[in-house]
Amino acid sequence: MSDIDQSRIRNFCIIAHIDHGKSTLADRIIEMTGLLTSREMQAQVLDNMELERERGITIKAQAVRTVYKADDGEEYIFNLIDTPGHVDFNYEVSRSLAACDGAILVVDAAQGVEAQTLANVYLALDHDLDVMPVINKIDLPSADPDRVKEEIEDVIGIDAEDAPLISAKTGQNVHDVLEQIVRKIPAPGGNPAAPLQALIFDSVYDSYKGVIVFCRIKEGTVRKGTPMLMMATGARAEVVEVGTFGAGQFIPCDELEAGMVGYITASLKNVKDTRVGDTITDASNPCAEPLPGYKKVNPMVYCGLYPADGAKYPDLRDALEKLQLNDAALQFEAETSAALGFGFRCGFLGLLHLEIVQERLEREYNLDLVTTAPSVIYKVHKTNGEVEDLTNPTNMPDPAEIEYMEEPMVKAEIMVTSEYIGAIMDLCQERRGIYQSMEYIEEKRAVLHYHLPLNEIIYDFFDALKSRSRGYASFDYEMMGYQRSDLVKLDILINKEEVDALSFIVFAGSAYERGRKMCEKLKAEIPRQLFEIPVQAAIGSKIIARETVKAMRKDVLAKCYGGDISRKKKLLEKQKEGKKRMRQVGSVEIPQKAFMSVLKLDDD
């Protein structure tokens, strides 16, 4: 292995807007480099989690090593590093890019350049990667490759003249991509004899091998027995095994040298010790400096997760612990709600991350969950000079103790076709967006720049954006710090009892509107019961909105004779089943989905 010439290695990634065909191209590359036979190919080799396949997105960065025999007769090692495609995982994308020497930019021949395309390209250019454009989906009837080429040159400013025009789906012209990888993506550098410097771009937990670290060797050499040191976390361990990535399997080898991409195992028990972005060095011969760019990723969005069946609390804890082994960004701590019982306050990178964790818990661990409204981290400046980070509305201090509050803001970039600019500006306005600028990237498309409070986009902003632009708007954001804001805690009272799990923090100016909508929504979600139930929204002791769930007055099956009995019984069984899905709060039964109804308050 060690006789591989650095000049025959190509480390690259594929970047693209969601759905532009990144995973399909990766599949074709793997297939056409002959490492796998067609028979072995699953539809999408890189996305090996069931959930990822269903959602059509890639969650965890992974890598694959293939061998390509080029037209010049030489064999090249391709290390294809897959990157997640969503803004929630921006940091992981950035670290994956840092492990590469070049990037293939996939652009949809029909849709052209989108917001995430831009964001990803800028990220790649930041890491000094050579970006090689590829135009995909030319088999679509609506494909317009010439226009897209122009767009790439005008908007992004990179040469697209000889960009391969391909269909990753059919394999058409993918050969050109392989040849361009050899010609256009630079070979790695680095000195195998220098002190070890390896960048962690991912890590996974395996119950047999422990933590498996995915890394790019920038300098030096790592082999079995190397005493390694994680420079940021300070964790130490002896290397047990090194190797490279087959498709879906690990192939051990003797050593990894500068320029190579591979994995290291060291019987570490916690992925927290091997943070993405950290630098591995040889503890006996350490490098002078860690590689640049490491940062600890912190959750941006918090919510309460409760088992629908209170008895499943220990199962939920086990499941979260297991997920955390593979997902260092997931945080959780126990909390208790009067309405929902024992559960966990969990921190996520963003709403998608939240949804993915929730779905994995439900699917892989068979748990039925109740989720409370997501919250961001507010900074509470108290009159006594203390500053508190507030992640759970229930913990909001008494207003008398609060000097002022701050909320996190984001810089948003929204790309939209011209006919929907008005609608999208209205939406941003409603969500307290502050207009910054707008530029046309071509005749019919513009990029809008807004500053928006994070708490306005964590609920249903993305859905609203899509529905108001008929799916034509795309959106990307980055954090931009905190801003002082007039915020209040809105409480919901059902049958005069405060339901802690429904409280949330909201901009004072939107409180009435939100409270009213909440009450309406809850009225629709709570089925009529034996008695009348008032549903109220309150700020402190002041009621600002009220609805009433009327008492059940009549619920009768008028007829029930010989032929109806089986069918009528099914109705009663359904009714009984419905009751089981309710949460008892005081004397009121609240359906579990009512707790989630706070998430979707947009009128569209």
Added chain:
Amino acid sequence: MNKKDLELYVHIPFCVKKCAYCDFLSGPAGREEIRAYVSALVHEIRACEETCRDYRVCTVFLGGGTPSLLTGEDTARIFHALRESFDIARGAEITVEANPGTVTEEKAGVWKQCGVTRLSIGLQSADDRELKMLGRIHTFSDFLNTWKLIRRTGFNNVNVDLMSALPGQTVKSWEKTLRRTAELGPEHISAYSLIIEEGTPFYEWYGEGGRKKDGLLPLPDEEEERDMYKLTASVLKEYGFHRYEISNYAKEGYECRHNVGYWERKEYLGLGPGAASLISEQRFCNTPDIKKYMNLYESEGARFGAAAGETEILSLEDGMEEFMFLGLRKTKGIDRRDFLAAFGKDLDSVYGEQLRRLENQGLIACSGWNVRLTERGTDISNYVFSEFIL
């Protein structure tokens, strides 16, 4: 040897025209098709002879559709076959359903000859606009003619079907329907709240996600529906009727024995397409496909149950659930001793917790052996019944 009681239901899947709310298995058909159907039905009746030898039939119900659409001759063929193949008890209750406008002197005479003891007339409303909206083929005056005819023929146990909670119906128009009907002095009135059933034109208009077409009358709300229900009992009481089941009212001694049998889980055998049976804690149902049914019973000698679909074997739990939600439909409720006799378990050992809760909520009343719905419990009986699902 003592024979066991059996109830017979015979289905006639034909009518002049389908009503807009009707989800029964029924539709218009030509004279020849009806004739051929009666032949198939007779073959099915004959096929029961062996199996039902140990039973004595205590009630017969010829339902539909519109059984009064049959010619006198066809009706006679059916009853002839029934009496040949089954041991029908002396004094059995034998009911035929009839619709206004389809009854003639001749047919009524045949019914008498066949030993029919009871008629059930589908009036639904005394308001001609409401009748039209429902898609009925008759007017109130058509009903009056039919009414006079059957009384003249000597039928003195007659039910009239009525419907409340109709689109555009008001509490006032419902009261008028009740009074106009009760004044005629029938022995029995069934008063049903309209149920919007899937697969009907009404469902298209009023059902979940229904497309409200222009000029569609609104359905009464839950409150009005309940007012109509309350009114029914109080108005009919003035005319000497008492409520003995959620939707059924009778003068003393005229309760429908056949239907009470369903609520007391008597064994029943259904004949004809789509008809359901309960025999030895097994429930089965004939194919709803009329053509298929007619093919299976095209010739003499077809076996018992040839048209039956899958048999559901009822567990002890199924039986207990049904005992509760059917038995409590009756105004007088259930008797704890009957539960013990049927299942060998004390009612409290199975439903003690539910009974206590429902009693505390004022939805049922328990005294001595008896358990029954309160007035409030009757209003929301589905809620009460669902508590007894195990």
